[in-house]
Amino acid sequence: xxSYSTNEFRSGLKVLLDGxxxxxxxxxxxKPGKGQAFNRxxxxxxxTNRQWERTFKxxxxxxxxxxxxxEMEYLYTDGEFWHFxxxxxxxxxxxxxEKAVSDVLKWLKEQDVYxxxxxxxxxxxxxPPNFVELEVVxxxxxxxxxxAQGGTKPATLSTGAVVNVPLFITIGExxxxxxxxxxxxxRVKN
Amino acid sequence: MTDRNxxxxxxxxxxxxxxxxxxxxxxxxxxxxxxxxxxxxxLGRCSVTDLNIDSVPAYPGSASPSPRCHWLxxxxxxxxxxxxxxxxxxIYQVARVxxxxxxxxxxxxxxxxxxxxxxxxxxxxxxxxxxxxxxxWLQCPDPVTLDYREAFLRFAGVDPLATDDHKIRARCExxxxxxxxxxxxxxxxxxxxxxxCVEPSLAELGPVFITGYPESQAALARVSEVxxxxxxxxxxxxxxxxxxxxxxxxxxxxxEQRARFELDNQARxxxxxxxxxxxxxxxxxxxxxxxxxxGVALGLDRLLMLKLGVTDIAEVLAFPSDRA
Numbered sequence: 001x002x003s004y005s006t007n008e009f010r011s012g013l014k015v016l017l018d019g020x021x022x023x024x025x026x027x028x029x030x031k032p033g034k035g036q037a038f039n040r041x042x043x044x045x046x047x048t049n050r051q052w053e054r055t056f057k058x059x060x061x062x063x064x065x066x067x068x069x070x071e072m073e074y075l076y077t078d079g080e081f082w083h084f085x086x087x088x089x090x091x092x093x094x095x096x097x098e099k100a101v102s103d104v105l106k107w108l109k110e111q112d113v114y115x116x117x118x119x120x121x122x123x124x125x126x127x128p129p130n131f132v133e134l135e136v137v138x139x140x141x142x143x144x145x146x147x148a149q150g151g152t153k154p155a156t157l158s159t160g161a162v163v164n165v166p167l168f169i170t171i172g173e174x175x176x177x178x179x180x181x182x183x184x185x186x187r188v189k190n
Numbered sequence: 191m192t193d194r195n196x197x198x199x200x201x202x203x204x205x206x207x208x209x210x211x212x213x214x215x216x217x218x219x220x221x222x223x224x225x226x227x228x229x230x231x232x233l234g235r236c237s238v239t240d241l242n243i244d245s246v247p248a249y250p251g252s253a254s255p256s257p258r259c260h261w262l263x264x265x266x267x268x269x270x271x272x273x274x275x276x277x278x279x280x281i282y283q284v285a286r287v288x289x290x291x292x293x294x295x296x297x298x299x300x301x302x303x304x305x306x307x308x309x310x311x312x313x314x315x316x317x318x319x320x321x322x323x324x325x326x327w328l329q330c331p332d333p334v335t336l337d338y339r340e341a342f343l344r345f346a347g348v349d350p351l352a353t354d355d356h357k358i359r360a361r362c363e364x365x366x367x368x369x370x371x372x373x374x375x376x377x378x379x380x381x382x383x384x385x386x387c388v389e390p391s392l393a394e395l396g397p398v399f400i401t402g403y404p405e406s407q408a409a410l411a412r413v414s415e416v417x418x419x420x421x422x423x424x425x426x427x428x429x430x431x432x433x434x435x436x437x438x439x440x441x442x443x444x445x446e447q448r449a450r451f452e453l454d455n456q457a458r459x460x461x462x463x464x465x466x467x468x469x470x471x472x473x474x475x476x477x478x479x480x481x482x483x484x485g486v487a488l489g490l491d492r493l494l495m496l497k498l499g500v501t502d503i504a505e506v507l508a509f510p511s512d513r514a
Binding site: 007018028033034035036037038040054055056057058059060 | 240243294295297365378381382384389426433436
């Protein structure tokens with residue numbers, strides 16, 4: 001297995017730390033003039049999504065993690081697994097377990113394309129695109145005269161996600177939503 | 191295609207102008223004091239034996255069947271001491287130096303060092319002159335002086351001279367795992383605490399000299415016993431938490447110097463690093479007689495960072511290593 005020494009560390013590199021795959025976010029080199037050099041490294045544990053800070057003696061190395069990102073289309077769920085398919089024409093399918101999809105479930109729409117992070121060939125996490133378009137399945141009736149001024153109300157989307165929307169939004173409309181903030185962006189004209 | 195812009199300097203043109211002004215200011219400072227500007231080779235047959243400094247090798251004459259390895263200097267210290275032994279008097283040099291693998295917000299593998307030697311000065315005389323040069327240029331308050339031991343007691347909660355190795359190592363657990371720490375030497379643990387505890391705390395003190403380094407970190411400084419403890423006559427200046435210079439009341443005893451070189455190489459062997467050839471020309475000069483003197487090396491790029499209030503060395507370099 002390949003490994004990276006501290007002087008190869010850069011953001012985006014995927015390494016194994018304490019047995020978990022991690023992505024390096026930041027690497028700071030420190031050295032007292034005549035003394036031992038260290039690398040202060042910020043990493044995100046891809047298993048737990050938690051951020052770690054660890055220090056290494058310069059010259060130490062970490063094993064590379066077999067982690068790759070793949071664009072895949074979401075197909076369906078059988079209740080136990082969520083099935084994704086590569087978009088490269090190979091039709092290869094990958095079942096993702098609940099842990100891998102738990103963060104993305106409320107944005108998961110069949111036939112949409114997601115970034116699936118594979119670790120040792122199995123889905124580790126699924127990341128939605130920054131914006132998704134989803135239909136409103138439930139919300140209070142709209143009120144006339146409330147088109148421009150501030151008020152909002154909750155709306156339930158086809159995937160089960162609940163977002164705050166302007167008062168004029170009605171059932172059946174399709175909305176553009178930012179998955180990073182969970183916020184309403186705009187109506188989508190059909 | 192961000193690479194397409196990599197021909198551009200990372201420093202602003204204003205920063206390059208400040209660099210030129212700083213250089214003129216430094217030369218004026220030494221001209222007024224009758225200190226002679228000298229130049230010594232960048233490419234030498236020997237380099238330093240320091241455990242934690244890696245030299246960049248170079249192979250001049252590599253067309254011949256067995257080119258001999260030379261080194262790019264990590265500091266002009268040894269040839270300047272040879273000049274002192276030859277009677278050069280007070281000397282200074284603005285030198286380009288190289289330290290392999292050192293790259294970060296405060297480091298570039300190639301950088302500018304101002305180094306000077308004053309005959310008849312001891313460490314405290316030289317600290318006064320360093321303060322005049324640095325504070326004159328930065329227009330900052332005079333540095334306070336803090337003993338290395340005192341700084342550790344105050345900011346790291348350990349006594350670098352008396353606390354046992356086990357407790358010093360335990361103090362490092364906030365940054366490293368037990369498996370990493372088990373192989374760490376005492377001085378390495380002290381370096382870690384210096385970097386992550388002491389230095390950040392020094393930022394609040396403004397300019398501060400750290401003095402009285404442990405004997406194990408004497409490098410090329412004399413050592414003497416103060417209050418029953420052996421300490422090196424070595425000082426460093428930190429300004430706003432940025433390490434700026436490293437000075438010594440110089441060791442002039444060739445036998446002691448040879449013994450330290452050998453200890454360095456033993457430490458290099460233990461650490462699995464290549465041994466470095468000992469600079470016999472320096473030792474011969476010391477035998478001939480390096481006069482009593484104090485010397486200091488000051489990072490000019492960092493001095494400029496402080497002058498301009500920037501936090502990344504790339505902002506004061508035309509072309510840092512990734513654009514060189």
